Amino acid sequence: MSDAMDTVMLEDEYVAGNPGLNGSDMLVVVSGCSGGGKSSLLSEMAARGYPVYPESGRQIVKEQLSIGGDGVPWINMAKFAELCVSRALFFYNSARPSEKPALFDRSIIENVIGLHRLGHAVPPELDEAVRRYRYARRVFMTPPWQELFGNDPERRHSFEDALAEYEWLVPAYRAHGYDVVIVPKLDVRARADFPEAQLRAG
Numbered sequence: 001m002s003d004a005m006d007t008v009m010l011e012d013e014y015v016a017g018n019p020g021l022n023g024s025d026m027l028v029v030v031s032g033c034s035g036g037g038k039s040s041l042l043s044e045m046a047a048r049g050y051p052v053y054p055e056s057g058r059q060i061v062k063e064q065l066s067i068g069g070d071g072v073p074w075i076n077m078a079k080f081a082e083l084c085v086s087r088a089l090f091f092y093n094s095a096r097p098s099e100k101p102a103l104f105d106r107s108i109i110e111n112v113i114g115l116h117r118l119g120h121a122v123p124p125e126l127d128e129a130v131r132r133y134r135y136a137r138r139v140f141m142t143p144p145w146q147e148l149f150g151n152d153p154e155r156r157h158s159f160e161d162a163l164a165e166y167e168w169l170v171p172a173y174r175a176h177g178y179d180v181v182i183v184p185k186l187d188v189r190a191r192a193d194f195p196e197a198q199l200r201a202g
Contacts, residue, residue: 009094018093023134026097028199029107031169032142032183034162037191041142041183042105044192051097055105056087078120081111085126092133101136101199108133113172114165130176139178140195141170143185 021027030045032038039055046052057073060083064071071079088108095102112126144163173180183194 014093016089016093017132018095021095021097022132023136025136025138025202026101027092027095027104028101028136028195029104029139029178030142030183030195031106031110031139031173033144033166033169035159036142036144036162036166037185037188038105038142040188041191041195042103044188045103045196048192048196050100051095051102053091053095053102053104056084056091057106057111059087060084077118078115081115081120082123082126084111085129089129089133092135104135107135107139109173109176110169113168117168135178137177137179138198139173139180140183141173141180142183 018027030038030042042052057080060080061072063069064080064083070076071083073080085108088104088106088111091104092108108129112122112130115122115126144159144166170180181195181198183191185191186194
């Protein structure tokens with residue numbers, strides 16, 4: 001997956017809310033069912049020259065495990081969500097796409113709405129982040145694909161858990177004013193052709 005942050009950003013260049021691109025069609029979310037082939041799709045898009053920002057959750061889990069921290073979803077979901085939102089805000093604020101849109105592996109919305117869904121108290125600033133940080137209206141969604149699903153050190157939940165997450169994910173995006181486009185189950189190159197054709201068409 002490409003490194004979307006090759007250029008060092010000076011302090012004055014880092015502006016909260018990325019006002020020049022807030023809500024722009026140049027900031028595109030790719031979301032979907034965990035284990036549904038999203039990472040493979042984004043890797044292919046990166047190979048085609050799209051700047052790609054990784055899933056903050058996987059980064060946070062790796063970091064927390066490396067230091068013995070409790071900010072992982074199976075120990076402290078609230079802390080994990082706040083760390084994920086902070087990282088997602090950094091990715092959003094750092095995005096400077098030029099010729100091709102920047103693609104985000106998931107977004108701020110998922111961490112915040114996930115807390116609501118699980119009955120956790122949600123700090124008002126996290127709800128405010130969802131309101132203020134707007135991505136492109138069109139969100140690409142990878143559906144459940146059991147044949148691709150697998151566990152690893154950062155993904156410890158079952159396919160049933162992933163399916164339950166997906167079932168609230170789609171309506172959550174729609175409720176926040178986004179248009180959800182389902183990515184068809186195809187081989188990875190054909191799968192990448194689908195969002196690329198739509199992005200080129202505008």
